[in-house]
Amino acid sequence: MDRRQDIVTGLIFMGLGIGAAWMAASYSGASGLYPMVLSVILTGLGALVALQAVRAGASSERTLVDAPAHWVTAVAAAAVYTALIVPLGFYTASFLLMLALPMALGFRRARYALSVAVIFMGLIFLVFTVLLEKPLPRELLPALVGAGG
Amino acid sequence: MEFYTTALGSVLTLWPLVAMIGATLLGVFIGALPGLNPVMAIALLLPLTYSMDPLVALGMVAGIYNGSMYGGAIPAILLRIPGTPASIATTFDGFPMADKGEAAKALKIACWSSAVGGIASAIALMTVGPLLARVTLFFGPAEYFWIAVFGMASVGVMVGSDPVKGILAAVLGLLVGTIGIDNLSGQARYTFDQTWLLGGLDLIVVLVGLYALPPVLQLAEKCDLKGLSAAQLRLTNVPFRPGEIRGLVPTWLRSSGIGIGVGILPGAGGNIAAFLSYNAARNASDEPESFGRGNPQGVAAAECGNNADNAASMIPALSLGIPGNVVAALVLSALTIHGLQPGPQLFHQNPVLVGGFMMEMLITSLLIFLLGGAVATRVFAQFQRMPGVLLVPSILILMSVGVYVINGRPVDLWVMLLVGIAGYFLEKVNVPLAPIILGMILGPMAEQSVRRALLISRGDATELLTRPLSATLAIATLLVLAWPILKALRHRRAAAEP
Numbered sequence: 001m002d003r004r005q006d007i008v009t010g011l012i013f014m015g016l017g018i019g020a021a022w023m024a025a026s027y028s029g030a031s032g033l034y035p036m037v038l039s040v041i042l043t044g045l046g047a048l049v050a051l052q053a054v055r056a057g058a059s060s061e062r063t064l065v066d067a068p069a070h071w072v073t074a075v076a077a078a079a080v081y082t083a084l085i086v087p088l089g090f091y092t093a094s095f096l097l098m099l100a101l102p103m104a105l106g107f108r109r110a111r112y113a114l115s116v117a118v119i120f121m122g123l124i125f126l127v128f129t130v131l132l133e134k135p136l137p138r139e140l141l142p143a144l145v146g147a148g149g
Numbered sequence: 150m151e152f153y154t155t156a157l158g159s160v161l162t163l164w165p166l167v168a169m170i171g172a173t174l175l176g177v178f179i180g181a182l183p184g185l186n187p188v189m190a191i192a193l194l195l196p197l198t199y200s201m202d203p204l205v206a207l208g209m210v211a212g213i214y215n216g217s218m219y220g221g222a223i224p225a226i227l228l229r230i231p232g233t234p235a236s237i238a239t240t241f242d243g244f245p246m247a248d249k250g251e252a253a254k255a256l257k258i259a260c261w262s263s264a265v266g267g268i269a270s271a272i273a274l275m276t277v278g279p280l281l282a283r284v285t286l287f288f289g290p291a292e293y294f295w296i297a298v299f300g301m302a303s304v305g306v307m308v309g310s311d312p313v314k315g316i317l318a319a320v321l322g323l324l325v326g327t328i329g330i331d332n333l334s335g336q337a338r339y340t341f342d343q344t345w346l347l348g349g350l351d352l353i354v355v356l357v358g359l360y361a362l363p364p365v366l367q368l369a370e371k372c373d374l375k376g377l378s379a380a381q382l383r384l385t386n387v388p389f390r391p392g393e394i395r396g397l398v399p400t401w402l403r404s405s406g407i408g409i410g411v412g413i414l415p416g417a418g419g420n421i422a423a424f425l426s427y428n429a430a431r432n433a434s435d436e437p438e439s440f441g442r443g444n445p446q447g448v449a450a451a452e453c454g455n456n457a458d459n460a461a462s463m464i465p466a467l468s469l470g471i472p473g474n475v476v477a478a479l480v481l482s483a484l485t486i487h488g489l490q491p492g493p494q495l496f497h498q499n500p501v502l503v504g505g506f507m508m509e510m511l512i513t514s515l516l517i518f519l520l521g522g523a524v525a526t527r528v529f530a531q532f533q534r535m536p537g538v539l540l541v542p543s544i545l546i547l548m549s550v551g552v553y554v555i556n557g558r559p560v561d562l563w564v565m566l567l568v569g570i571a572g573y574f575l576e577k578v579n580v581p582l583a584p585i586i587l588g589m590i591l592g593p594m595a596e597q598s599v600r601r602a603l604l605i606s607r608g609d610a611t612e613l614l615t616r617p618l619s620a621t622l623a624i625a626t627l628l629v630l631a632w633p634i635l636k637a638l639r640h641r642r643a644a645a646e647p
Contacts, residue, residue, distance in 0.1 A: 002578075009578045013317060020324055023339060030603075031336040034596050035327045038320055045317040052313065064577050067370040074369035075570065078362075078545055082562045085549065094546045101542040105372050116539050124550060132197065134554040 002062040003053045010050025017043030070105055077101045089139030095121055153275065156504030159204055160512065168208040169509055173516045176216020181224060182540070186233050187217035191479045192360040193544075195486060196353050196551035203487040204505045210483055211509040212516070214476050218419060218456050219263035219517050226255045226448070235419030235455035238427040242440060242447030249443050254389065260517060261394075262401060262449040266456030267514025269405035270412060274460040274467075275507045277413075281468035282496035290602035291613045295622035297595035300471030301587055302629045307414070309581035312633035318580050322588020323595070325350060332593075333600060345560055352482055352589055354561045355568050357548050359582045360475070362569025365544045373537030397449045400430050404450045408457020412474075413464050419455035419474075426454025460510040467503055468496060470594065475583045480506070481590050 021039035024032050065071045077097060084093040098117035099110075107113060128134045159165070172194075179190045190213050198206035221233035226243035239259060246255035288296070301323070305315035328339045329349030340346040404426035411422040430450035431440040440447050459476075466477035489499055496503055552565045572582055599613070606612030614620050 005578050009580065013321070016321075020339070027336050027338055029334065030600055031331040031334040031338065034600075035324060035338060038324045038327070042317065042320045042324060045313060045320060048313050049317065062577070064574065065370070067372065070370045070372050071366055074366055074541060077542075078566055081545065082549070082559075082566055085553070085562065086559050090550065090553070094549075097542045097546060101545075102538045105369060105538050105541070107374050107536060107538045113539065116535075120543055120546075124546065128550055128554070132200070135557060136550065136553065137559075
């Protein structure tokens with residue numbers, strides 16, 4: 001398993017290096033030379049990683065993702081959360097994530113999750129909005145309520 | 150001496166003190182929670198420090214670093230789960246002590262040993278650092294270039310299991326560092342006509358993605374729904390026997406020396422310091438067979454060794470611009486955030502700040518004595534009752550808010566996410582992440598130095614090698630790169646021999 005992974009890793013880095021070298025060729029003078037040298041080295045090292053893996057006789061077990069279902073759930077939740085931060089507002093999206101992700105991962109103590117979410121989001125509000133006064137994406141809900149009223 | 154008196158005056162003011170106390174407590178808490186680590190915590194902290202005074206920001210970094218290195222001992226002793234990689238060796242005797250009903254004593258020894266190691270390390274930083282920085286007065290662009298290359302080569306070779314992958318990671322970091330407008334010519338590089346890429350990828354965005362997301366995904370994979378029971382965290386106080394503390398002094402002295410030596414070496418981390426210290430203590434003991442069965446000397450050696458690595462790893466970072474480990478690289482990032490250029494000039498241009506940070510490393514080590522005692526340890530141990538699955542969204546939110554407030558750009562959140570996923574897979578295929586960050590930090594210094602050197606010499610590349618100092622650094626770099634090849638050849642020869 002690790003042998004095949006290393007071959008793929010080496011090939012990916014070779015591809016990255018070749019792509020970067022191709023782009024660096026269009027840059028003028030010294031500003032192109034430095035990334036060109038780095039790209040060539042990256043390609044060479046990628047080839048070396050792949051070659052080492054090809055020449056290695058035995059292959060041991062190395063799983064890329066230990067629990068695929070949980071991994072995909074977490075990544076999907078992170079992506080949906082990132083996509084919702086601007087349209088819903090930071091606090092609304094974050095609060096939903098605090099409740100939804102543990103449930104999606106199999107946590108069934110809703111009251112516990114809700115208490116942790118309220119305390120945690122309260123702390124975040126205190127630090128970032130009250131103390132540090134950092135501007136965060138605006139909340140949609142108050143705007144909707146305001147428009148409705 | 151005046152240097153430190155001025156620095157101490159700046160550090161012993163309200164906000165740096167509040168920052169150090171708060172961060173040391175936070176550090177113990179982070180170290181106590183398996184899955185969280187100091188690197189992740191400091192990476193999450195850095196975006197918040199943009200608007201802070203540099204000494205407050207660095208005080209927080211020092212507190213989290215020293216606090217978490219001790220905090221890692223709490224689950225290592227109570228549950229045989231190392232809170233940080235550096236506390237693996239602590240489990241060997243810490244858990245058997247807890248098993249014998251001496252958990253409170255083991256935690257006390259870990260606390261004292263961590264503090265002693267941290268103090269010794271800070272003193273080493275304060276004495277060796279300025280001496281080493283004086284050497285850098287003789288540096289020109291060629292030397293700066295070689296210093297950057299030497300740093301990346303040594304970290305690339307020493308971090309991780311495969312030197313080729315380590316160097317590959319450093320080159321990737323260098324290449325990522327070229328994204329954006331070239332400062333010398335104004336040429337846009339690898340920007341794909343995106344205006345947000347003109348300033349390059351933000352170091353902190355990449356840092357948070359690389360160091361915080363992979364552990365979060367691992368926490369989600371583990372899916373701890375229950376946390377620990379109160380019975381698992383019960384502590385019974387066992388007082389020290391007369392002379393027991395005095396008996397630990399030789400171990401503390403030995404482990405401090407080992408930890409400091411390991412810390413100065415670029416690439417070697419606290420886990421190596423802890424293992425070496427543990428082995429040295431066992432070899433020096435009259436009863437080596439008692440190690441691994443609950444010998445307090447084993448806990449003292451491991452904890453003193455891993456904390457003695459902390460400040461010492463800042464010696465090459467602050468004086469030469471070469472981070473000894475990832476936390477040192479993060480400290481350099483913190484300096485960059487505050488507009489300071491990491492590298493040899495730092496000592497000469499900002500003596501109060503550098504001296505102040507050294508003082509903060511010392512003070513936060515002392516704070517472990519005061520704050521890391523039994524009461525705090527009992528409190529922090531209780532946090533392990535919280536199900537790990539609740540930490541997953543909490544950390545994701547902290548990462549997002551931290552990254553968003555840097556530039557106020559949603560695109561940074563996507564960059565963080567993609568970089569984090571890439572980091573997760575890179576770690577899985579044994580490509581170390583530290584050299585990527587180091588490449589991004591040292592890349593601009595390396596490129597500008599080599600181009601300046603070539604401008605001065607009117608394009609004569611031999612200028613990079615003709616000065617004695619630059620030639621020495623070039624040879625040292627070659628030796629570092631050749632070391633794994635020589636080691637592999639020796640192994641092959643040994644294997645071929647009948």
